[in-house]
Amino acid sequence: MNIDEKDRLILRHLGEDARMPVRELASRVGLSGPATGERIRRLEASGVIARFTVELDLAKLGFPLQAIVRIKPRPGNLHIVEDMIMGEPRFLDCDKVTGEDCFVVRLAVRSIADLDPVLLPFHDRAETNTAIVKSSPLKARNPL
Structure with missing residues (x-):
């Protein structure tokens, strides 16, 4: 799969905050919401984005x-x-x-x-x- 600079930007931003709304992500990467959503779906379908996950604060869960x-x-x-x-x-x-x-x-x-x-x-x-x-x-x- 060819990954261009817009895809890289999307991946960087999602790496920092996977819950970022598509509208905000689109604004940050300079694309429309539908175009950004389509790129995310393509990255998921190709396996580049394997999953969206949560980062836990282990200290707050009792594992300091x-x-x-x-x-x-x-x-x-x-x-x-x-x-x-x-x-x-x-x-x-x-x-x-x-x-x-x-x-x-x-x-x-x-x-x-x-x-x-x-x-x-x-x-x-x-x-x-x-x-x-x-x-x-x-x-x-x-x-x-």
Whole structure:
């Protein structure tokens, strides 16, 4: 699919506020409302826009701390560890990576004390390395 500068502008604005009314979005990108709506539908149909979602404030939901955990499954445990990750709702993101570790995950917790109950079940099947997130100066940037 060919994406022109107007499409890029639409994607940038929707990345900042996916609930922006089409009328306002059209004004910002210099198109009519119907033309903007049609471009959004085309971007959805082609799969460029995969979904519209909500960003939660995890601290306000009682999860003020996040940790990045690198997980290296022991031999023969890769799929078991992956299933364990998928089954734990406090893991927010999971990337399968190259290098010494197989997984890099982001974990939301209420306190430091919550790390052990989440990670202890993994220790029979994997090595873990945990870092507490101090801040996130860049989140899910749109590369356009």
